[in-house]
Amino acid sequence: MCIYNNEAKRMSLKLKMLVFEKSMKFPYVYYEEHHSGEILSKLVYDTDIASNIYSSRLRRVLAPIIFVAVFAVAMMIINPFMTIVLIAFNVILFLINALLSNPMKKVGKKLSKNNAVMTNILSDMIAGAGISKIYDINHKGVLKYKTVNNQYTVEQKEKNASGCFTRNV
CATH class of the missing domain: 1.20.58 (Methane Monooxygenase Hydroxylase; Chain G, domain 1)
Structure with a gap:
């Protein structure tokens, strides 16, 4: 977890630096057409929202996938039919959640x-x-x-x- 958290912070910083570097390369017309507050909002608010993916959400997505992969093997050995039913049920829930x-x-x-x-x-x-x-x-x-x-x-x-x-x- 410590390694993951450090890497998430590093990726967040890298993302913010990339956005800042890209924003400095925009043509002058962009800065004339967009309010400075809008640009600041994109540099701060939007990058923070995107950085949250690295800090917590990605871990919340990856951990269950790893758990399912590990436990599915054991469950297949114990009861293959029930395992298939549970996996199908989870796929249906995933599709509903996506909608x-x-x-x-x-x-x-x-x-x-x-x-x-x-x-x-x-x-x-x-x-x-x-x-x-x-x-x-x-x-x-x-x-x-x-x-x-x-x-x-x-x-x-x-x-x-x-x-x-x-x-x-």
Whole structure:
């Protein structure tokens, strides 16, 4: 586990470095067309989500596969018919779970998009903090941020709820 965790952290760092290096090679037009907050969101939020695959999710997927392979041999020796029935049942559950994961993907995309919008708003508010204090326009930015943040929270709850649903199947 220690080796796996160290390798997961190393791969996470490598992934973030690759994304950063690629983003530095984009043409100047890309930076003109995309808000700096959106770029920051992709560099931070999206890479963190992708890094989670290495840190915990991959281990959660690989461990059961290894266990099934080891135990299936012993089960085949003890009762081949029951082993085949259990394997068929697990394949059916896997297919149902795959079908139910599509809503989670959609919610994940919404979360990523909302995170980029929130980062854009915060970036604008911080960059224009002096001007907004002078003209007392800060309340509009705060209201806009609160609206997007509330929407993000609702979608996060939706994602968690759909994740619970797929795990119970």
